[in-house]
Amino acid sequence: MTALALTLRSPPARQLDLSALIPERLSGLNATQVGAIPLQDGSCVGDRFEIGAGDAHDLVIRNSCTLLTHIGAGMRSGTITVEGDCGACAGTAMNGGRLNINGNAGALAGSAMKAGMLRISGDAGDFAGGAPDGERQGMRGGILLIDGNAGDRAGERMRRGLMLVGGNAGAYCGANMLAGTLFVAGKVGTMPGFSLKRGTLLLAHAPEHLPATFRDSGEHSLLFLALLERQLLLDRRTFARFLPLGKKVRRYCGDLAWGGTGEILVFA
Amino acid sequence: MIRNGVAIDDTFAEAFGMRATRILITALNLKWAYHAARAVTSYATSVIGCGCEAGIERELPAQETPDGRPGLSVLLFAVSGKELAKQVERRVGQCVLTAPTCAVFAGLDGEPVNLGRNLRYFGDGFQMSKVIGGKRYWRIPVMDGEFLCEETTGMIKAVGGGNFLVLARGQSEALAACEAAIDAMSKLPGVVMPFPGGIVRSGSKVGSKYKALAASTNAAFCPTLRGAVKSELPAAAGAVLEIVIDGLTEADVRGAMRAGIDAACGVGAAGGILRISAGNYGGKLGQFHFRLHEIMQ
Numbered sequence: 187m188t189a190l191a192l193t194l195r196s197p198p199a200r201q202l203d204l205s206a207l208i209p210e211r212l213s214g215l216n217a218t219q220v221g222a223i224p225l226q227d228g229s230c231v232g233d234r235f236e237i238g239a240g241d242a243h244d245l246v247i248r249n250s251c252t253l254l255t256h257i258g259a260g261m262r263s264g265t266i267t268v269e270g271d272c273g274a275c276a277g278t279a280m281n282g283g284r285l286n287i288n289g290n291a292g293a294l295a296g297s298a299m300k301a302g303m304l305r306i307s308g309d310a311g312d313f314a315g316g317a318p319d320g321e322r323q324g325m326r327g328g329i330l331l332i333d334g335n336a337g338d339r340a341g342e343r344m345r346r347g348l349m350l351v352g353g354n355a356g357a358y359c360g361a362n363m364l365a366g367t368l369f370v371a372g373k374v375g376t377m378p379g380f381s382l383k384r385g386t387l388l389l390a391h392a393p394e395h396l397p398a399t400f401r402d403s404g405e406h407s408l409l410f411l412a413l414l415e416r417q418l419l420l421d422r423r424t425f426a427r428f429l430p431l432g433k434k435v436r437r438y439c440g441d442l443a444w445g446g447t448g449e450i451l452v453f454a
Numbered sequence: 455m456i457r458n459g460v461a462i463d464d465t466f467a468e469a470f471g472m473r474a475t476r477i478l479i480t481a482l483n484l485k486w487a488y489h490a491a492r493a494v495t496s497y498a499t500s501v502i503g504c505g506c507e508a509g510i511e512r513e514l515p516a517q518e519t520p521d522g523r524p525g526l527s528v529l530l531f532a533v534s535g536k537e538l539a540k541q542v543e544r545r546v547g548q549c550v551l552t553a554p555t556c557a558v559f560a561g562l563d564g565e566p567v568n569l570g571r572n573l574r575y576f577g578d579g580f581q582m583s584k585v586i587g588g589k590r591y592w593r594i595p596v597m598d599g600e601f602l603c604e605e606t607t608g609m610i611k612a613v614g615g616g617n618f619l620v621l622a623r624g625q626s627e628a629l630a631a632c633e634a635a636i637d638a639m640s641k642l643p644g645v646v647m648p649f650p651g652g653i654v655r656s657g658s659k660v661g662s663k664y665k666a667l668a669a670s671t672n673a674a675f676c677p678t679l680r681g682a683v684k685s686e687l688p689a690a691a692g693a694v695l696e697i698v699i700d701g702l703t704e705a706d707v708r709g710a711m712r713a714g715i716d717a718a719c720g721v722g723a724a725g726g727i728l729r730i731s732a733g734n735y736g737g738k739l740g741q742f743h744f745r746l747h748e749i750m751q
Contacts, residue, residue, distance in 0.1 A: 409602040
């Protein structure tokens with residue numbers, strides 16, 4: 187069955203919230219019914235998109251632009267593929283399924299996501315995997331894969347799950363992390379792991395500056411990395427950039443200002 | 455039924471419903487996996503006195519283990535889920551957590567039994583949890599690095615107490631046949647033979663002349679009591695040995711009994727083997743009856 191394609195007729199004048207367009211909500215609807223779904227700005231889906239025929243379980247949004255926000259927010263199943271860039275909050279609070287963004291994503295991509303997989307082939311804005319306004323926890327599960335660079339405060343307040351950044355990450359990467367694993371294959375900006383409470387910040391390259399509240403624990407072979415590598419190898423093509431994982435890491439425990447029960451691991 | 459000159463009695467082995475789990479122990483090399491696994495499964499011959507019955511099921515090559523290191527799979531059986539949980543936690547805590555380089559993982563899906571869920575507190579607050587592939591693992595700091603263990607393993611309903619008896623002219627003949635049987639049975643998955651070397655010499659009957667004892671020696675199969683009690687032994691029998699089998703399923707026990715009896719009969723009458731029989735309690739206690747003739751058809 188072909189995917190249900192929604193092709194943006196023209197860029198909207200202002201941000202357009204697309205959280206209504208998730209596979210489980212569109213499932214079973216015909217094109218007319220999909221077109222009649224109201225959007226937050228008062229228009230309907232049909233006013234904004236050309237609607238093709240296909241299976242809503244596999245949704246494609248074409249001609250996307252940075253003004254389309256909340257794509258895949260709260261989705262639980264199915265697949266959404268975004269052709270082009272998208273705005274803020276893509277995959278926010280998603281709870282299953284797969285969201286592929288073939289372009290760049292705005293701020294707060296995958297914020298507070300609980301399950302499923304969000305893949306951004308380009309760059310992600312600030313607060314990727316972070317906590318939305320007013321919430322105490324960021325990403326709580328699932329996999330957030332950013333092939334390009336991540337902005338500042340990637341994984342802030344992350345609680346659980348796996349976040350992978352193929353490029354560089356900005357300042358305060360993993361700040362206030364509560365748990366989970368954040369892997370950056372490129373370089374990180376200043377103050378990585380600032381106020382890290384628990385969790386693992388896994389870095390392919392040593393940061394230029396570590397916060398003073400991290401202490402060197404020496405070089406180690408940690409068995410859980412073998413489990414992580416095996417998990418990534420299950421989808422070798424998707425995670426090729428991160429494989430193979432190194433055998434040894436230098437462990438920095440911290441943030442000692444917060445008990446020192448988290449860690450920054452740098453592949454040796 | 456006669457096989458290779460060995461008579462197979464028209465009787466049955468009586469076995470019981472148990473709860474079982476499988477755990478996978480890995481280590482830097484097989485030597486240290488064996489050290490841990492042998493400690494876990496030591497003093498686990500019978501639920502009567504040990505709390506559980508356990509054994510090493512098989513060696514695991516590195517590509518079959520979760521962490522890519524060599525390991526062993528271990529089966530543990532107990533009479534209840536509660537007792538099994540207690541035994542798993544104690545044995546893993548004392549024998550795997552303590553063993554250099556070892557890690558432990560779940561080997562079965564089923565009702566969860568704690569593996570690292572409580573052992574993590576040994577980390578005194580420095581333990582870390584990692585959820586990988588939907589499974590939770592605990593990293594507990596220890597003096598050689600980290601002890602990695604999965605949070606839970608799975609428990610299933612299983613079968614304990616499948617058995618057969620080898621009647622022979624003497625001890626050495628009985629032992630040779632039983633060793634051949636154990637060699638054959640040890641190759642099969644899903645079963646363990648929990649007694650030392652897989653072989654038992656102290657078969658028991660229910661009850662005793664002493665009120666404090668629930669079980670006592672199986673006098674009918676003791677060669678030195680022939681003449682003193684109603685013996686089951688022919689005049690030529692000088693020794694009897696038993697093999698007890700615990701299996702994850704009825705089919706596993708059946709398959710192991712068949713393989714074991716086949717191997718014992720392979721030694722044959724020429725090797726001093728006289729008869730194959732089985733232990734039961736009249737069929738009133740155990741819910742599984744393994745009839746020897748049906749198994750060997």
